Amino acid sequence: MVAATQQETQVPPARRWRGNAAVGALAATLLITGVLALSGAPFLLPALVGAIVIAVAALARPRAQRQMAAEMTLSQENVRAGIQAIVSGFADPVVVLDAQGNVTMFNAQAKAALPQLGIGRPLSFAVRSPEVVSAVERVLREGAVAETEFHEKVPVERSFEVRATPVRFDAAPAGATSSAIEIVMLFRDVTAARRLERMRVDFVANASHELRTPLASLYGFIETIEGPAKNDPAAQARFLAIMREQARRMSRLIDDLLSLSRIELKEHVHPTEDVRLDSVLSEVVDTLTPLALECRTKIVLEGANRVLVTGDRDELIRVFENLIENAVKYGQSGGRVDVALVDGERAASVTVRDYGPGIAPEHLPRLTERFYRVDVAESRQKGGTGLGLALVKHILNRHKARLLVRSELGAGASFEVVFPKPQGGESPGA
Numbered sequence: 001m002v003a004a005t006q007q008e009t010q011v012p013p014a015r016r017w018r019g020n021a022a023v024g025a026l027a028a029t030l031l032i033t034g035v036l037a038l039s040g041a042p043f044l045l046p047a048l049v050g051a052i053v054i055a056v057a058a059l060a061r062p063r064a065q066r067q068m069a070a071e072m073t074l075s076q077e078n079v080r081a082g083i084q085a086i087v088s089g090f091a092d093p094v095v096v097l098d099a100q101g102n103v104t105m106f107n108a109q110a111k112a113a114l115p116q117l118g119i120g121r122p123l124s125f126a127v128r129s130p131e132v133v134s135a136v137e138r139v140l141r142e143g144a145v146a147e148t149e150f151h152e153k154v155p156v157e158r159s160f161e162v163r164a165t166p167v168r169f170d171a172a173p174a175g176a177t178s179s180a181i182e183i184v185m186l187f188r189d190v191t192a193a194r195r196l197e198r199m200r201v202d203f204v205a206n207a208s209h210e211l212r213t214p215l216a217s218l219y220g221f222i223e224t225i226e227g228p229a230k231n232d233p234a235a236q237a238r239f240l241a242i243m244r245e246q247a248r249r250m251s252r253l254i255d256d257l258l259s260l261s262r263i264e265l266k267e268h269v270h271p272t273e274d275v276r277l278d279s280v281l282s283e284v285v286d287t288l289t290p291l292a293l294e295c296r297t298k299i300v301l302e303g304a305n306r307v308l309v310t311g312d313r314d315e316l317i318r319v320f321e322n323l324i325e326n327a328v329k330y331g332q333s334g335g336r337v338d339v340a341l342v343d344g345e346r347a348a349s350v351t352v353r354d355y356g357p358g359i360a361p362e363h364l365p366r367l368t369e370r371f372y373r374v375d376v377a378e379s380r381q382k383g384g385t386g387l388g389l390a391l392v393k394h395i396l397n398r399h400k401a402r403l404l405v406r407s408e409l410g411a412g413a414s415f416e417v418v419f420p421k422p423q424g425g426e427s428p429g430a
C-alpha cells in the first residue's frame with residue numbers, strides 16, 4: 001500500500017495572524033485605559049471593564065477557530081488513513097485520483113495490474129485507454145459515477161471493467177463547500193469472462209463449420225446403408241470405415257477445442273514444475289515413430305542432455321507432438337525431420353526442421369490463428385483440425401516461451417521454441 005502525500009498539520013497563517021491581532025488589541029486597549037486612569041478620568045472603571053471584555057472576546061474567537069482547524073486537519077488525516085486501509089483491503093485493483101486526475105493512492109493489486117502507476121502521476125501513464133480517461137473527465141464534470149471497460153492486447157490480452165466514483169474525503173463540517181472531489185477507481189479483471197464469451201462466439205462460427213462436413217458425410221452414408229447399400233455387405237464395410245474416420249475427425253476437433261479453451265483460461269498463470277526437455281522430446285519422438293514410418297520419414301533427435309526448464313510436462317508434450325507431427329505430415333516429401341535441442345546460459349531451445357515444400361511468407365504471421373490453414377483440403381486429408389499451432393502458441397505464452405517460424409517455399413520449414421531461463425534474482429515461473 002502506498003500512502004498519499006502528507007497533509008498540512010499546522011494552523012494556517014491567516015488564522016495565526018487573527019490570533020496575534022487579538023493579543024495586540026488587548027494590549028492596546030489596556031494601554032489606553034491605563035493612560036486614562038493615570039489622568040484621573042471619571043469614566044475609568046466602566047472603560048476598563050469594557051476594554052477587557054472586548055479584548056477577551058477578540059482573543060477567544062480566533063483561538064476556537066484555530067483549535068477547530070487543527071482538529072479538522074487531524075481528522076482529515078484519520079479519514080485518509082482509514083481510506084488507505086480500506087483501499088489496501090480490496091482484492092481487486094483500486095486507485096484513488098485527485099481532482100486533476102493524478103494518482104493519490106493505490107493498492108498492491110493495482111500496482112501488479114498496472115505497473116506504471118505512481119503517486120502524483122496522471123492515471124493515463126498507467127492506463128492507456130481513452131475510455132478510462134473520458135470516464136474520469138465525466139466524473140469530474142458531472143460528479144456522478146461512471147463505468148467503462150478497457151482492453152489491452154500486449155504483453156497478454158486483458159480486459160477490465162472500471163467503475164469511477166466521486167468521493168469527498170476531507171472532514172469539512174456539514175454544509176462547507178471547501179472539500180475537493182476525488183475519484184475512487186475500481187478495476188475488475190474480466191479477462192477470463194471475456195475470453196469465454198469470445199470462445200463461445202468462435203465456437204459457434206468455426207466449429208459448427210468444421211463439424212458440418214463430417215456430419216453431412218455421416219448422414220449421407222447412413223442413408224446409403226439404409227437404402228441402396230442395404231443388401232451390399234462389402235459396400236457397407238467400406239462406408240463404415242469412412243464413417244469411423246469422420247467420427248474420429250469430429251472427436252479430434254472437439255478435443256482440440258476443449259484443450260484450447262482450458263489453456264486460454266489459465267494462460268496468465270505460469271507453470272512451476274521442473275521439466276526435462278530431453279526426456280519430453282524422446283517420448284514424443286517414440287510416440288510419432290510409427291507415423292513417421294507410415295510417411296516414409298525419419299525423425300532425427302540430437303542435442304543436449306538433462307535440459308531443465310520450468311513448465312508443465314503434459315503441455316510441453318502437446319507442443320512437440322504438434323510440431324513434429326506437422327513436420328512429418330506436411331514435410332513428408334523431404335524424407336527427414338531434425339529435432340535439435342540446444343541448452344544455453346540464457347535460454348534453452350528446440351528446433352523442429354523439415355525438408356518438405358515449405359510455407360510461403362505471407363502465411364507465416366497467420367499460422368497460429370485458430371482454423372488457419374495454408375491448404376484446407378490437404379490439412380483435412382491429413383487429419384488436421386487447424387487448431388494445432390493455436391494450441392502451441394497458447395501453451396508457449398503460458399510458459400513465457402517464444403515460437404519462431406522460418407520457411408521458404410521449396411526449402412522446408414523450421415519451428416524453433418525458445419525457453420528463456422530465469423536470470424539472477426528472478427524466481428522461476430514468476
Ligand code: ADP
Pocket residue numbers: 322326327330331354356357358359367372373374375379380383384385386387388389390413
Ligand atoms: P492442422 O491441424 O491443419 O495441421 P496446425 O495449426 O497444426 O493445423 O497448422 C496450421 C497449418 O500450417 C497447416 O494446416 C499447414 O497448412 C501449415 N503447416 C504447419 N506446419 C507445417 C510444415 N512443417 N510445413 C508446411 N506447412 C505447415
